[in-house]
Amino acid sequence: MSTTEVIRIDNLSKRFVIRKEKSLKERVVNFGRSNLHKDDFWALSDVNVSIRSGETVGLVGPNGSGKSTLLKMIGGILQPTSGTVQLRGRLAALLELGAGFHPDLTGRENVYLNASILGISRQQTDRYFDAIVDFSGIEQFIDTQVKFYSSGMYVRLAFAVAVHVDPDILLVDEVLAVGDEPFQRKCLERVRQFQHEGRTIVLVTHSLDQVADFCDRAIVLEKGRVVADDVPRVALPILRRDFEATRQEDVDRAQERAVGPDAVAARARIDSVTLTSGQQAVASESATITPGDAVTAHVQVTAEEPLEDWVLGIGVDTPLGTSVFGTNTKFLDVRMPRLVGTGSYAFKLDDVALGEGAYNVHAALALTSGTELHRLTPGAGLTVVGDGTSQGHVHINTAFEIDEGVPLS
Numbered sequence: 001m002s003t004t005e006v007i008r009i010d011n012l013s014k015r016f017v018i019r020k021e022k023s024l025k026e027r028v029v030n031f032g033r034s035n036l037h038k039d040d041f042w043a044l045s046d047v048n049v050s051i052r053s054g055e056t057v058g059l060v061g062p063n064g065s066g067k068s069t070l071l072k073m074i075g076g077i078l079q080p081t082s083g084t085v086q087l088r089g090r091l092a093a094l095l096e097l098g099a100g101f102h103p104d105l106t107g108r109e110n111v112y113l114n115a116s117i118l119g120i121s122r123q124q125t126d127r128y129f130d131a132i133v134d135f136s137g138i139e140q141f142i143d144t145q146v147k148f149y150s151s152g153m154y155v156r157l158a159f160a161v162a163v164h165v166d167p168d169i170l171l172v173d174e175v176l177a178v179g180d181e182p183f184q185r186k187c188l189e190r191v192r193q194f195q196h197e198g199r200t201i202v203l204v205t206h207s208l209d210q211v212a213d214f215c216d217r218a219i220v221l222e223k224g225r226v227v228a229d230d231v232p233r234v235a236l237p238i239l240r241r242d243f244e245a246t247r248q249e250d251v252d253r254a255q256e257r258a259v260g261p262d263a264v265a266a267r268a269r270i271d272s273v274t275l276t277s278g279q280q281a282v283a284s285e286s287a288t289i290t291p292g293d294a295v296t297a298h299v300q301v302t303a304e305e306p307l308e309d310w311v312l313g314i315g316v317d318t319p320l321g322t323s324v325f326g327t328n329t330k331f332l333d334v335r336m337p338r339l340v341g342t343g344s345y346a347f348k349l350d351d352v353a354l355g356e357g358a359y360n361v362h363a364a365l366a367l368t369s370g371t372e373l374h375r376l377t378p379g380a381g382l383t384v385v386g387d388g389t390s391q392g393h394v395h396i397n398t399a400f401e402i403d404e405g406v407p408l409s
């Protein structure tokens, strides 16, 4: 391990043995043998990750991709099938709900137990105890056995312990999501404070916005393998693209199974999205504007069979996939005419008050029943060049003045 590394994972793989109940027929044929048959399942395959001191890393990926397994292996509660995990410093982990808590002990007893597992003496815990209980907000239940706690109460106490034991590395799994909104905000503030103090944080979450907001780095797992490891700006679009591909596969499968009007409409698609703007008269797959310019999004649609009762929409997204604007013909109270062959349609956006940055414009096609038929994303690229007077996704003309009459302090 180099001097700046605090977590080093080399060639890490984890195999689970999955036991499946046999069918009645198999049980009869194999009478007398075990009722279960076993399959190997590789939850992680050849993962290599190096995390430096002070980094905040988001572990992201689809359900079942191995995020929690990886976090548990860093936390030492699962052992590798092969490969190694090395750590430097004191680790506090918030893994599955209730992990590290003994159900028959009270909240108070669990605080001491948890702290002692983390190597904190009784005297030190005495010193932190009131702050822990205060942070958790569950003082009233501190002498109740934790088996009677709600999931939010568990997380409150576990997080409060984790952040008060002075960890160098903090591991946080999705569990935070079960806390209520004010508590989640409080936790995130504490995580930010940890960042400023130069501690290392590894976070498993499905909130890509949170990763974009918080993390210096995002590691994307898919089927137990690392498919991207980079700054969120680069890594998250890779995951969004994969989510989009999965979503389109679902749409395609639904269309294959479709009957009636849905089946007829299944052969419709968006061919292209092109943009024209005040400064650019020729439609193109990219446009550059200044805040407040008008933009027209031209969407070309082809229907191989008659398309009726349909809706066309467009949306503007950040490169990380956050939607900043969307509209469709249903919202605009337009009934789309029947289409056979190719049609072109224009969304005229007046006064595009977007903040400086790069955006994607997508288009989507659906039936009025709600069945989505096709989505083209990204359809076109829109770059907004501002005058440097503001930041954020919207542009608001702002003037500043000092109010007369405000008493000077």
Ligand SMILES: Nc1ncnc2c1ncn2[C@@H]1O[C@H](COP(=O)(O)OP(=O)(O)OP(=O)(O)O)[C@@H](O)[C@H]1O
Binding pocket: 016, 017, 018, 041, 043, 061, 062, 063, 064, 065, 066, 067, 068, 069, 070
């Ligand atoms: N103890 C276990 N025994 C057998 N299989 C397991 C075990 N723990 C996890 N798995 C399997 O390993 C895979 C990865 O699970 P993991 O919980 O790490 O995924 P995840 O990316 O955190 O998913 P999610 O987003 O749904 O929380 C899953 O297919 C899961 O079923």
